[in-house]
Amino acid sequence: MGIIIIILIIVGIIGVYLSTRFLSKTFKVITKLLLLLIAILILITAFVYKDMSELRRGFITKNNTFFLYKDNQLYTAITLKPMTTTNLSLNSFEYFTKEEIKRAEQDLNNKNYKTLLRNNYRIFIINPRLLKKNYSLDFGITLHEEELLSIIRSNESFKVMAMKTQQHHNLSIDDIKKGFENSYGSEEKLRGYLFAGLLTNYFQKQEPGELVRSIKANQLVVYPETISFKVIKYIPSW
Numbered sequence: 475m476g477i478i479i480i481i482l483i484i485v486g487i488i489g490v491y492l493s494t495r496f497l498s499k500t501f502k503v504i505t506k507l508l509l510l511l512i513a514i515l516i517l518i519t520a521f522v523y524k525d526m527s528e529l530r531r532g533f534i535t536k537n538n539t540f541f542l543y544k545d546n547q548l549y550t551a552i553t554l555k556p557m558t559t560t561n562l563s564l565n566s567f568e569y570f571t572k573e574e575i576k577r578a579e580q581d582l583n584n585k586n587y588k589t590l591l592r593n594n595y596r597i598f599i600i601n602p603r604l605l606k607k608n609y610s611l612d613f614g615i616t617l618h619e620e621e622l623l624s625i626i627r628s629n630e631s632f633k634v635m636a637m638k639t640q641q642h643h644n645l646s647i648d649d650i651k652k653g654f655e656n657s658y659g660s661e662e663k664l665r666g667y668l669f670a671g672l673l674t675n676y677f678q679k680q681e682p683g684e685l686v687r688s689i690k691a692n693q694l695v696v697y698p699e700t701i702s703f704k705v706i707k708y709i710p711s712w
Contacts, residue, residue: 529702532595533557537568539590540598541582542605542626542669548579549602549626550665552673553594562674569666587697599695600673602627604688609675611668614642619675622668631661 532538539553553568570578581589582599590597602623609619613635617625621638628634636650643650658664688694689703696703 529596529700536595537593538596538598539594540600540669540673541578541590542602543579543582543599544601544603546579546583548575548582550662550669551575551578552666552670562670562677564667564670567666567670569663572660572662575662591697597697599697601693604693605672605676607672607675607679609672611671613639615639619672622672626665626668631664632658635664 533554534557536556537553539551541551542549551570551574553570554562555566555568557566578590581587587597605623606619609622610616611622615638617635617638625631625635625638632651632654633647635654636647640647640650643653645653654664658667685694689696
């Protein structure tokens, strides 16, 4: 349907162009310039339409990795597996080990995005600020997005989480910490779980125009940067 509309518009442009021979010289120049501008916009629209279609297919058929990164520090990373359903869960993601996080952080600091891409369709580098949307998880006591982000950004995530939930468990911080260690195995996996929840919430609550604003503000970096994401940088913010 989109291609048919574009073809009809092009035919209309050709018709208008041919009719310019009946106009004065000044109007001919103005009309031709306008037609050239419209033709360029149509061409860009066609590329963006094609790009968005390929992007949707890329999420369905391939892995896509998300990095929570700011000021040369990688807090956590997760890989979204091919989406066989629109309902995301914790099992929709793969989680990074401590060693993988360290290597990825070095690559991010050196902007070695091609190395990070590997078998992914796209990589997304996200500023923590982007995830500050109303969200909570129940660990016996409700923790909201700000608290979840503070756990992710801590070097002692188990301890911070134990301190935040101690009121409910009525145990020592060390005992609660050991319980989390038994449940999650590693702090990297805990951070990944929390990131997955926040990221899923972000997708579900994304507002119109938010993607444009996030990319323009460098709160979201996408690699490879295809024409759609290049164009977004020049779209006015409303």
